[in-house]
Amino acid sequence: MVLVAAVAENGVIARDGAIPWDLREDMLHFRRTTTGHAIIMGRTTYQEMGALPNRTSIVLTRDTSFTADDAIVVHTIDEALQAAARTHPGQPAMVVGGAQTYRLALEAGAQTQILSEVHQSPEGDTYYPEFDREEWAEERREPHDGFDIVWLHRKHA
Incomplete structure (x- = not known):
């Protein structure tokens, strides 16, 4: 299971259900990374962005009456x-948000995180879950204009 997220320096991932920055290159990275995979997302994230083309959308929700045609x-x-x-x-399944789904995936033992570390600190109301960076090895870092893409793999004891 791979977590794919864009996270600001202050941990923000969203504000009012939307990403509070516009980084086209990061959106292209997200598309390249997730296309052809199953993507797991929470209901709120699904309702914000819908099913994405060329991916199988899996919606995780506590609402037992929730349905989705796509x-x-x-x-x-x-x-x-x-x-x-x-x-x-x-x-690997790709976990694409939101905060509760990321937290559940980390607790379930996700082994990889692909984080776009956004060089901004916008106001927001949704945060990426805290995790112990010491438990993760940085395998690769790719600098871009306004953000770095960082590949983290869980260390094994």
Whole structure:
């Protein structure tokens, strides 16, 4: 399971349900990284961005009455991972938000994070979950205008 997120220096990932910056190059990176994969997202994220082309959208929600015609709806992170394995065998599931879904994925033992570290500190109301950076090895860093893409892999004890 791979977490894919854009995170500001102050931890912000959204404000009023929207990304509070406009970095076209980061959006292209997101598209390249997630195309052809199962993407796991929370209901709020799904309602903001909808199903994305050339990806299987898996919506994680506590709302048992929620339905979506263009996505697979599940109610636990384990169900989300099973759906991803069925639809894209042998490929990692990509977790694309929001904050609660990222937190659940980290708690479930996600092994990789691909973070766009945005060089801004905008106001926001949604934050990426805190994690112990000492438990993660930085495998690669790619600088871009306004952000760095950082690949982190969980260290094993």
